[in-house]
Amino acid sequence: MADVLIIDVWADNVHEEFSRIRDVVHRYPYIAFDTEFSGFVNPSDSRAGARIYNGHIKANVVSLKLIQVGLTFFDEFGNSGIDFEKNHTKGVTSQTLADSLTFARLVSNPAVHWVTFHGTYDMSYLAKPLNGCTLLPDPLSTFLSMVNRIFPNFYDAKHMVHHHYIWTGGLSKLARDMGVQSSALDMHQAGADSVVTVKAFVILKKRVIKRVCVGECNRLLYGL
Structure with missing residues (x-):
């Protein structure tokens, strides 16, 4: 897989780009994604247990x-x-993003497969506007039901590698351990990280998913 060109999407071209996405999603039904957000107000540690x-x-x-x-x-x-x-910050609101994802038939679509790395925050930040809510539901089982409804098929690459290889580390470490070659490795932006996630996932799929039941990896988030 060669390096790909990252397309910046702003308020003035969001509808045009999502129209393009809608036209190609049947040929490219896997979506790797990453989010960047403004830090933390509460520390989070997956070792504290799923509910906490x-x-x-x-x-x-x-x-x-x-x-x-x-x-x-x-x-x-x-x-x-x-x-x-x-x-x-350039004018595309979270609700516009949610509406565009829905328009492009990317959510609640069992033909689409979402791929993330340590995706609890990524899924949560997208699920909030997609579910039309300002709060995320309690208890944990209700939250996971919402995630599964919005993303009927998804893989968390960190869960995959941790579950099967007892591995720990971040995305860059996984990519290097998997032998990923990409100029995006040192960029650390959402678009670049999603490119790296694709490449690491494809290698994991060849090494892991072909050897075990897909159901063992599907719809499981690391830490939950």
Whole structure:
């Protein structure tokens, strides 16, 4: 998989770009995504247990704003279509993003597969406007039901590698351990990180998902 061009999407071209996305999603039904947000008001640690960890996540997501989203579209072999990056501060609101994702038939669509790395915050920040709420639901089981309704198929690459290899670390470490070669490795922006997530996931899929039941990895978030 070669490096792909990142397309910046702002308020003045968001509808045009999501129209393009809607046209290609049937050919590239896998979506790797990453979010950038404005820090933390409550520390969160997945080692604290799922319920406590989820409570910290919800407190942060409700209190803070989404700054940037990166989406990379690819097929099951890792061939990439459009790579999309959006900066919230330039005028694309979270609700516009949610409406655009819905328009492009990317959510609540069982034909689409979402891919993330340690995706609890990523899923939560997208689920909030997509669910039309300012608060995320309690208890944990209700929150996970909401996530599964919005994202019928998703893979968390950190859960995959931790579950099968007892591995710890961040996205850059995983990419390097998996032998990913990409100029995006050192950029650390949402669009670039989604590119790296694609490449790491494709390698993991060849090494892990072909050897185990897909159901063991599908719809499971790291830490929850």
